[in-house]
Amino acid sequence: MGKTAKFDVLIIGAGPAGIAAAMAASEPGKCVGLVDENSAPGGQIYRALKGQIQNSISSQIKTLDDRGVIRFDGATVYDAPRPNTLSITKGGEFQTLEYEKLILAVGARELFLPFPGWTLPNVMGVGGLQALVKAGLDVKGKRIVVAGTGPLLLAVGDFLKKYGAEVLAIAEQAPIVNLLRFSTNLLSFSSKIGQGISLIGSVGTKIRPGTWVASASGTRALNSVILSNGKTTQELECDYLACAYGFVPNLELPLLLGCAVEDGFVQVDSTQQTSVQNVYCAGEPTGIGGIDLSTLEGTIAGYFANQNDCPTLVLKARDRWKLFSKKLDATFALRTELKELASPDTVVCRCEDVRMSQLVGWESSRAAKLQTRCGMGACQGRICGPATRFLLNWEHGTVRPPLIPVPLAGLETRTSAVIEQPEN
Amino acid sequence: MGQNFDAIVVGGGIVGCACAYFLSRDLKRVLLIERGPIGGGSTAAGMGHVVVMDDSPAQFALTNYSQQLWMELYPQLNHACEPRMTGTMWVAADEEEFSHVEGKRDFYVKNGLPAEVLDTKSLEEAEPSLRKGLPGGLRIPQDSVIYPMAAAQWLLGQAQLRGCTVMLGQSVTKAKNGEATLQDGTVLSARYIVNSAGDHASSLTPEIKIEPRKGHLIITDRYPGYVNHQLVELGYLKSAHEMSQESVAFNAQPRATGQILLGSSRQFVGWNDEIDRALIAKMVKRAEEYLPSISQLSVIRTWVGFRATTSNKLPLIGFLPSDPKMLVAAGHEGLGITTSVATGMLIADLVAGRPSKIDRSPFAPTSGVAA
Ligand SMILES: Cc1cc2nc3c(=O)[nH]c(=O)nc-3n(C[C@H](O)[C@H](O)[C@H](O)COP(=O)(O)OP(=O)(O)OC[C@H]3O[C@@H](n4cnc5c(N)ncnc54)[C@H](O)[C@@H]3O)c2cc1C
Numbered sequence: 001m002g003k004t005a006k007f008d009v010l011i012i013g014a015g016p017a018g019i020a021a022a023m024a025a026s027e028p029g030k031c032v033g034l035v036d037e038n039s040a041p042g043g044q045i046y047r048a049l050k051g052q053i054q055n056s057i058s059s060q061i062k063t064l065d066d067r068g069v070i071r072f073d074g075a076t077v078y079d080a081p082r083p084n085t086l087s088i089t090k091g092g093e094f095q096t097l098e099y100e101k102l103i104l105a106v107g108a109r110e111l112f113l114p115f116p117g118w119t120l121p122n123v124m125g126v127g128g129l130q131a132l133v134k135a136g137l138d139v140k141g142k143r144i145v146v147a148g149t150g151p152l153l154l155a156v157g158d159f160l161k162k163y164g165a166e167v168l169a170i171a172e173q174a175p176i177v178n179l180l181r182f183s184t185n186l187l188s189f190s191s192k193i194g195q196g197i198s199l200i201g202s203v204g205t206k207i208r209p210g211t212w213v214a215s216a217s218g219t220r221a222l223n224s225v226i227l228s229n230g231k232t233t234q235e236l237e238c239d240y241l242a243c244a245y246g247f248v249p250n251l252e253l254p255l256l257l258g259c260a261v262e263d264g265f266v267q268v269d270s271t272q273q274t275s276v277q278n279v280y281c282a283g284e285p286t287g288i289g290g291i292d293l294s295t296l297e298g299t300i301a302g303y304f305a306n307q308n309d310c311p312t313l314v315l316k317a318r319d320r321w322k323l324f325s326k327k328l329d330a331t332f333a334l335r336t337e338l339k340e341l342a343s344p345d346t347v348v349c350r351c352e353d354v355r356m357s358q359l360v361g362w363e364s365s366r367a368a369k370l371q372t373r374c375g376m377g378a379c380q381g382r383i384c385g386p387a388t389r390f391l392l393n394w395e396h397g398t399v400r401p402p403l404i405p406v407p408l409a410g411l412e413t414r415t416s417a418v419i420e421q422p423e424n
Numbered sequence: 425m426g427q428n429f430d431a432i433v434v435g436g437g438i439v440g441c442a443c444a445y446f447l448s449r450d451l452k453r454v455l456l457i458e459r460g461p462i463g464g465g466s467t468a469a470g471m472g473h474v475v476v477m478d479d480s481p482a483q484f485a486l487t488n489y490s491q492q493l494w495m496e497l498y499p500q501l502n503h504a505c506e507p508r509m510t511g512t513m514w515v516a517a518d519e520e521e522f523s524h525v526e527g528k529r530d531f532y533v534k535n536g537l538p539a540e541v542l543d544t545k546s547l548e549e550a551e552p553s554l555r556k557g558l559p560g561g562l563r564i565p566q567d568s569v570i571y572p573m574a575a576a577q578w579l580l581g582q583a584q585l586r587g588c589t590v591m592l593g594q595s596v597t598k599a600k601n602g603e604a605t606l607q608d609g610t611v612l613s614a615r616y617i618v619n620s621a622g623d624h625a626s627s628l629t630p631e632i633k634i635e636p637r638k639g640h641l642i643i644t645d646r647y648p649g650y651v652n653h654q655l656v657e658l659g660y661l662k663s664a665h666e667m668s669q670e671s672v673a674f675n676a677q678p679r680a681t682g683q684i685l686l687g688s689s690r691q692f693v694g695w696n697d698e699i700d701r702a703l704i705a706k707m708v709k710r711a712e713e714y715l716p717s718i719s720q721l722s723v724i725r726t727w728v729g730f731r732a733t734t735s736n737k738l739p740l741i742g743f744l745p746s747d748p749k750m751l752v753a754a755g756h757e758g759l760g761i762t763t764s765v766a767t768g769m770l771i772a773d774l775v776a777g778r779p780s781k782i783d784r785s786p787f788a789p790t791s792g793v794a795a
């Protein structure tokens with residue numbers, strides 16, 4: 001058994017932002033912790049085969065290990081029972097971690113909008129299908145429609161093709177004018193260009209701007225999808241539909257800690273500190289801006305959380321990428337037609353089986369929730385919440401512990417946390 | 425909207441909705457004003473156990489009468505109200521508690537309510553998840569469980585069919601002498617005003633003293649059949665009755681969804697709505713004493729609510745002595761879901777000048793007014 005420890009800096013989320021934060025915050029004599037619910041660090045983009053670390057980040061992870069950063073892989077934060085304390089669960093065990101400074105690098109998840117057939121088997125998220133393929137799903141020879149919005153569609157289309165899939169179409173809801181304007185803008189953001197060009201070469205011809213999935217059908221599983229551009233429709237037979245409308249930040253932990261959220265994002269100052277003192281936030285929760293912005297924000301949060309100044313160059317770069325993030329938002333803004341996709345009996349809340357027709361006509365989202373149970377299920381509105389915010393302008397529901405379902409035993413607060421503290 | 429109402433009901437919790445339900449049977453122009461969502465106050469926090477309690481004769485009379493009224497309404501309720509005849513199982517933790525069970529049974533039976541004493545074996549059969557070897561329990565089969573927010577909405581919906589109007593998103597800032605002043609300055613007049621503002625009733629009627637008594641609840645994921653009755657420890661009444669600063673009692677409810685709703689705690693801590701993890705831990709510990717495997721069930725949410733508490737532990741139902749146009753229907757502590765419909769009926773009787781089926785005097789606001 002190790003000794004009870006308090007982390008100087010505790011980082012939640014080991015995606016690009018969290019890893020960068022750990023790199024910037026770790027130095028001899030400092031106790032830094034890095035927690036991620038996945039079995040290995042990397043977050044969404046550097047997700048490798050189960051439990052393995054992707055080559056592109058392995059040297060960074062080795063550095064962190066060498067510096068004595070304590071990793072909690074496969075551990076999920078589910079509560080903040082006391083000030084400066086988080087509860088984590090890992091493999092059925094519960095533990096509390098205390099910290100001086102906290103960096104929230106908890107990323108984003110995909111936005112799903114309900115349309116007829118969206119709950120059929122083999123209809124999934126864009127990142128979701130990619131993750132399944134990384135976990136071993138064989139898509140060789142499978143006919144796949146990729147749909148939704150954002151740069152991820154192309155990246156995943158390309159990825160699926162490399163794994164032998166037949167990508168039938170990439171339905172991008174954003175209009176072509178937006179995409180053209182955006183690609184011109186890309187020229188000023190070097191690291192994205194290569195990605196953009198190589199993608200167009202591979203699956204670019206499959207892109208259909210201004211097009212979206214109107215419905216999906218099939219008896220036991222997905223059989224076909226109907227694409228629409230508002231004027232004409234086309235039915236495509238396919239084996240998988242990967243569909244997501246961009247990303248929504250994971251706000252649950254920031255909200256539980258009391259961090260101020262505005263326009264759907266965690267508010268931070270120039271040091272990435274949130275409205276709660278000693279709690280920093282980096283990456284997607286502060287704005288969807290891709291890996292470069294997340295990395296920069298993570299670096300900045302890491303420096304400041306470790307009470308070091310951050311090189312001006314890094315701060316400037318972040319501000320530049322923030323602009324890029326704004327352009328991203330404008331390019332891939334969701335069209336209003338998407339609000340009309342769900343038919344009256346399309347299920348919106350999958351946990352509680354609440355249909356679209358039940359959700360309209362209430363004077364407030366809380367009234368609708370209380371009367372229909374929408375968002376009250378096991379996922380606590382993680383899926384339907386962002387959808388109802390877009391479809392019906394509902395506000396974010398209240399966040400109550402636990403953040404994820406945990407056995408009741410986990411609600412009993414453990415008084416002292418005992419963690420393995422390696423010598424260094 | 426016209427200025428002259430027969431009655432204005434302030435507060436659309438389950439009690440106000442029940443008042444509107446019964447008042448609208450006698451009166452044409454009833455208006456209910458609610459500042460938030462219908463059933464969004466304590467009603468949205470409560471367990472929805474419709475239970476006959478024998479803490480005092482008055483409490484028994486009110487809960488018993490109300491339960492009969494609910495039973496008449498159940499066949500009409502819509503699906504969302506989820507009425508279920510789960511019955512209550514009062515569980516004895518030890519021989520001492522068990523020794524009081526027969527007396528309790530006799531009381532219920534004498535008053536015309538079915539009640540059945542279970543020994544160790546039959547308790548184990550009825551509730552297999554309970555700890556083995558408990559001395560026994562008392563089953564009250566007529567107790568039930570409902571989904572309170574939908575029930576409030578349903579009662580109000582029925583009132584609306586009879587012509588009751590509803591004003592949402594408006595707060596009443598003053599109510600006196602048949603005049604209700606709204607937040608925006610509008611003054612509405614009525615022959616009667618009913619203060620059913622729940623735990624906020626004293627801010628509208630300062631003569632009455634109602635204090636918030638905080639309670640925590642825990643809800644699990646779906647485990648159909650894990651418990652069958654609403655399980656309550658026999659010590660519950662003691663916990664509810666004593667006005668101690670903090671108490672915890674075992675109370676587990678099977679929801680229609682298969683979820684388990686776990687209570688209960690009582691604290692006087694003002695309006696502090698933070699989740700007290702230490703108290704939650706005590707609730708889990710207490711529950712484990714009865715349901716040893718419960719700590720393995722997944723919990724999906726915890727929350728708190730406030731019970732409107734009066735000094736004599738009975739709700740205030742009746743005319744305010746100082747204002748002949750003002751009625752109070754508030755202070756239902758941990759029983760307002762149960763007693764809402766009887767409260768509504770009593771209020772309607774009072775307004776109509778009718779006698780009631782039960783003695784109203786124990787609930788007259790005089791007896792609950794602060795000394
Ligand atoms: C499903 C998905 C697939 C994506 N695929 C691509 C892609 O192929 N190409 C691309 O350019 N961009 C992709 N992105 C976007 C990309 O991930 C981001 O631009 C970038 O990685 C953001 O970095 P981040 O560190 O902010 O968040 P993330 O990389 O999302 O990292 C956050 C990490 O925190 C963990 N976490 C969250 N909450 C908790 C908690 N309570 N306890 C413990 N751990 C927690 C998460 O599991 C995750 O590992 C994808 C995003 C998603 C959601």
Ligand SMILES: Cc1cc2nc3c(=O)[nH]c(=O)nc-3n(C[C@H](O)[C@H](O)[C@H](O)COP(=O)(O)OP(=O)(O)OC[C@H]3O[C@@H](n4cnc5c(N)ncnc54)[C@H](O)[C@@H]3O)c2cc1C
Nearest residue numbers: 435437439465466467470471473596622639759760761762
């Ligand atoms: C943890 C817990 C468990 C419980 N379990 C049970 C149980 O199992 N069985 C049972 O029978 N009871 C139970 N109760 C009690 C029950 O929930 C309450 O007694 C009941 O909901 C009270 O209803 P109400 O209408 O009086 O109050 P509320 O539901 O609080 O309604 C009052 C309404 O008035 C509105 N309001 C207030 N002031 C104004 C104003 N100035 N202008 C306009 N509107 C206003 C509020 O917004 C609110 O909606 C429990 C309570 C708690 C807290």
